[in-house]
Amino acid sequence: MPWDRDQMAARAAEELEDGMYVNLGIGIPTLVANYVGDKDITLQSENGMLGMGPFPFEGEEDPDLINAGKQTITELSRTAYFDSAMSFGMIRGGKIAAAILGAMEVAENGDLANWMIPGKLVKGMGGAMDLVAGVKRVIVVMDHQNKAGESKVLKECTLPLTGKGVVDRIITNLGVLDVVEGGLRIVECADGVTEDELRAATQATIV
Amino acid sequence: MNKIYGSAAEALEGVLSDGMLIAAGGFGLCGIPELLLQAIKDNGAKDLTFASNNAGVDDFGIGILLQSRQVKKMISSYVGENAEFMRQYLSGELELEFNPQGTLAERMRAGGAGIPGFYTKTGVGTQIAEGKEVKQFGGEDYILEEGIFADLSIVKAWKADDTGNLVFRKTARNFNPPAAMCGKVCIVEVEEIVPRGSLDPDHIHLPGIYVHRIIQGEHEKRIEKVTTRQREEA
Numbered sequence: 001m002p003w004d005r006d007q008m009a010a011r012a013a014e015e016l017e018d019g020m021y022v023n024l025g026i027g028i029p030t031l032v033a034n035y036v037g038d039k040d041i042t043l044q045s046e047n048g049m050l051g052m053g054p055f056p057f058e059g060e061e062d063p064d065l066i067n068a069g070k071q072t073i074t075e076l077s078r079t080a081y082f083d084s085a086m087s088f089g090m091i092r093g094g095k096i097a098a099a100i101l102g103a104m105e106v107a108e109n110g111d112l113a114n115w116m117i118p119g120k121l122v123k124g125m126g127g128a129m130d131l132v133a134g135v136k137r138v139i140v141v142m143d144h145q146n147k148a149g150e151s152k153v154l155k156e157c158t159l160p161l162t163g164k165g166v167v168d169r170i171i172t173n174l175g176v177l178d179v180v181e182g183g184l185r186i187v188e189c190a191d192g193v194t195e196d197e198l199r200a201a202t203q204a205t206i207v
Numbered sequence: 208m209n210k211i212y213g214s215a216a217e218a219l220e221g222v223l224s225d226g227m228l229i230a231a232g233g234f235g236l237c238g239i240p241e242l243l244l245q246a247i248k249d250n251g252a253k254d255l256t257f258a259s260n261n262a263g264v265d266d267f268g269i270g271i272l273l274q275s276r277q278v279k280k281m282i283s284s285y286v287g288e289n290a291e292f293m294r295q296y297l298s299g300e301l302e303l304e305f306n307p308q309g310t311l312a313e314r315m316r317a318g319g320a321g322i323p324g325f326y327t328k329t330g331v332g333t334q335i336a337e338g339k340e341v342k343q344f345g346g347e348d349y350i351l352e353e354g355i356f357a358d359l360s361i362v363k364a365w366k367a368d369d370t371g372n373l374v375f376r377k378t379a380r381n382f383n384p385p386a387a388m389c390g391k392v393c394i395v396e397v398e399e400i401v402p403r404g405s406l407d408p409d410h411i412h413l414p415g416i417y418v419h420r421i422i423q424g425e426h427e428k429r430i431e432k433v434t435t436r437q438r439e440e441a
Contacts, residue, residue: 046308047234048381055436063237063428064379070235071434081377083384085316088309092329123287129335130309133328164332
């Protein structure tokens, strides 16, 4: 059985270490916060906050307090607020230890595409290009294949790039892969997935 | 010198004109200068270019100026919440320049700090880098991005004193300080104007040197995505 969304999020949470400042993207990456356990992790929201708390209880929403996905959230005792220029200053300046992001395609050289499909509605890159360029370690969490069953882990990205050579590790429903010299290296397979199955589902070079 | 004006319309008098580049604060619908945007709609100024992270929703924020066809161009990082925006863009009525969010914030900050250009790693090797100067520092590629020098800044703060010293609230700060800094004239709308001396000088987020006109008013402060969690059973 491949991993489900929660199992992928739980596996991604294993990447986080005590004391880290981390930025989580929208979708499965957001679920990672549910699996950090006792680790002392500070979540950054790029609209200007460190120390992001959980969603508020009904009736306690504050219009002045949202995350980068525009959802209402809460603050913690450690929270700090700042403006967008400082927020991306800490991102571009390499102060954020890790970013966990979704993706449309990842290539064996670490290229990442997750912001636009030519000919389709383009919403914008938001902060994704800044994050992948500036954050120390970029971890992608996504399904291994698209709905048509085609690999999203490619020799080369076909979609416009978000960043060039920026991805360090890929966590999919089938397993974990690292971007290394010459291609991707299998770190582990999901429970019940064989290495052969993982290779067969991957277009990229596995070394 | 008096910086306090009676209404958003009065504050725009003599500074708003057709074809301007306006820097606007806000992230999504959080911390947007909603009263000034409404007043710009009522004023009717057209062919405006907005440097603003987002474009509002169809009936709130910059969206109301899209409906009235007053916007010629947007410089934004994400515009996904606005159907009318997409319609005008796809039909060629509206120009759009995508900027990575941090690049947009830094372009505003730089403009306000008198820095006409800066190099950044963001966007290297992507469409964003096309046509831009590439320079190597320490063996790595960086692209040249230009500071934004706006004709007018419109921002929202929580409190101002009568000299224009500003305090923002929580994540409603976002793009407001950099947007305020980069305009020739900056108009701020606040929830409360307080007497000078009542804000702690050590707790001012943006000093009044950046602020030329101030208005106070009631804000709707619409929430884009109300998201809550279940209360645990007692």
